[in-house]
Amino acid sequence: MGGHQGRQLASKWAKTATLLSHSSIAPHIPPTRKFTADNLKAMLDAHQMVVVKPVVGAGGHGVIKVAHDSKGYVYTYYSQTKRFASFGALIGALNKKRRGRSYLIQKGINLATVDGRPIDYRVKYVKTENGWVYRAIVGRIAKKGLFVTNLCRGGKLVSGAQGISRSLSPAQVTEKKRKMRELTVLSTGVLEAKYPGIGQLGFDYGIDKQGHIWIFEVNTRPQ
Known part of the structure; x- marks a missing residue:
């Protein structure tokens, strides 16, 4: 088994409220x-x-x-x-x-940018028979003139390392990826305790111009 659909949870409000209940995650969620x-x-x-x-x-x-x-x-x-x-x-x-x-x-978060275009990150985390594993950590650069980064809206896909390097600095790549992984593991534990049966998660992260990492939302049916 390479991962499974698992439980779906559509409400962004329910997931956000659950994550806000954890003191180490709450500072990374925008009000x-x-x-x-x-x-x-x-x-x-x-x-x-x-x-x-x-x-x-x-x-x-x-x-x-x-x-x-x-x-x-x-x-x-x-x-x-x-x-x-x-x-x-x-x-x-x-x-x-x-x-x-x-x-x-x-x-609203003033995201770090690449050539003046906002960038955010998608971390895909999937449950397999051997436990949770990462499927992807990628950056999404907004189409020129847009603030949403979704690929279906013309966003450009880059590796997570490329995105951090180009929007912040190469020196920050290791630390920012480590922090996103740490938040992903912590948040998955909190969500799984509240909603048993979830099987795949897509975390949408943003990094602002000061380098602070934000969790915008978590999808239970990540594309």
């Missing part, structure tokens, strides 16, 4: 709240830039970046940017996009 108008206002006041995304979804679909500046509010969806003079107008537009679906809000 996250359920989507409501009050929560969005509070998060924008605190962080100036957030990402709102469906609680259930994949492929970067429905992910919107929202920012607050002196001129009002702006949202970016794929390559489309819209500006709003008031918070009410922003909420109206976001609710139209959501179409009643549950969303969550996550603090």
